[in-house]
Amino acid sequence: MSKHLNSLVIGIDVASEFSFAAVLAPDGSKYRKPFKIFHTAEGFKYFIEQIKKAEEEFSTKPVFFMESTGVYHLTLFHFLKDNNFETFVINPLVTNCNKNKDIRKVKNDRNDALSIASLGKFEDIKVSSDSDIKILTLKLLVRDYYKLIDTRSVFKKKLSSSLCITFNGYQNVFSNTCGLVSINILKKYPNPQAVISAPKQDIIDILLT
Numbered sequence: 001m002s003k004h005l006n007s008l009v010i011g012i013d014v015a016s017e018f019s020f021a022a023v024l025a026p027d028g029s030k031y032r033k034p035f036k037i038f039h040t041a042e043g044f045k046y047f048i049e050q051i052k053k054a055e056e057e058f059s060t061k062p063v064f065f066m067e068s069t070g071v072y073h074l075t076l077f078h079f080l081k082d083n084n085f086e087t088f089v090i091n092p093l094v095t096n097c098n099k100n101k102d103i104r105k106v107k108n109d110r111n112d113a114l115s116i117a118s119l120g121k122f123e124d125i126k127v128s129s130d131s132d133i134k135i136l137t138l139k140l141l142v143r144d145y146y147k148l149i150d151t152r153s154v155f156k157k158k159l160s161s162s163l164c165i166t167f168n169g170y171q172n173v174f175s176n177t178c179g180l181v182s183i184n185i186l187k188k189y190p191n192p193q194a195v196i197s198a199p200k201q202d203i204i205d206i207l208l209t
Helices: 041-058 072-082 092-100 109-122 130-166 180-188 192-197 200-208
Strands: 009-014 018-024 030-038 063-067 086-090
Touching (some): 018 041, 030 109, 063 109, 072 086, 086 109, 180 200
Parallel strands (some): 009 063
Antiparallel strands (some): 009 018, 018 030
């Protein structure tokens, strides 16, 4: 049995630029129709105003549930945590399994927000906490780092191929043709004739930088 069965629960379906929030009262009824939250300062301010209204009516703080959506949910998650709200993230596999139980399988953001709220309120599910989100954020940063490394390797190969055509023999001059000095020379003198025609002191100055 869920420990939030008698809580004021808010489910959030997150997209890139906005989210939809659904509110379930402590007795399980819908407090209001699901509403849109824009991911802006004004949008978050509006969201807090709506939360305060629900808090005052039921004299209790809400519990928030949202689906993990790559990086899109992180801003709203940390905003709620910074405002001292109990907030949890649900694995998309869990929410998808719940959607498959619905024979009608109606797909829209408002229904998804309500489905997430119902999961958090009525089901005993595994959720992620603040520490889990920090680990997730670190994993995303590491993943982005390796993507950048791969992208860099692609451009290095392209440069090497281009030099074989336009500046044959250049790669024998520098041990690292993608080093700072090499790139500075190529920016100013992109072919053999440009290097031959260049003042020697200009080349020396670049080599010494």
